Amino acid sequence: MDYQQLTAEQIAALVENVLDQAVDDVVPIxxxxxxxxxxxxxxYTGQLSPELLDRLFTVMRATMYAAPGVGLAAVQIGIPLALAVLEDQYELTEEAATVREREPLEYVEFINPRYTAQGSAQAAFYEGCLSFAGFQGVVSRAVTVKAAYQNREGEKIQRDFRGWQARIVQHEIDHLAGCVYIDKAETRSLISQQEAERYPGFDVEQARTLLGF
Structure with a gap:
């Protein structure tokens, strides 16, 4: 299906069809x-009624929680609109949080988002994807990004994100460009969930030594 050719009515019908599959507001990824x-x-140019958009965001949020994950783009439930939800409230050890620069991220909705790297600093960590279940790979990403997006009221927002929050932002906005993290990953770093215990805390340096990337 060429999503670029869909009319607003066809997009709304597609969204309705996806939402009809929801069980307790959760749909397949x-x-x-x-x-x-x-x-x-x-x-997104208003193809959905406010009521349908509200329902869609409700389902995206519930599906993200149920996965569980820290972000979900609309394309991950088969809806080709530039929408995403993000939230990271998971507890980590103090050491892990410090290494990853991982601070809690309150729930946020992105409409038509984009990001730009701020500075040249990069960080490499393992990350996974709800649409590539069961695997993790090392991706180098900008440490700090500026995201530009809209909210439901159409207000244009610019916001800086750093550390793990910046990684989540880049991962989800990449999805909206047709990019999955494996496109940017060190492919030799890829590990299955069954093998993850070899790398406690997803230790990148240990993985580099053992996997040769």
Missing amino acids: VQLGHPALRQRALT
């Missing part, structure tokens, strides 16, 4: 191979 993950998401 599509996996690699689904075309929505490999096409640029459509700019």
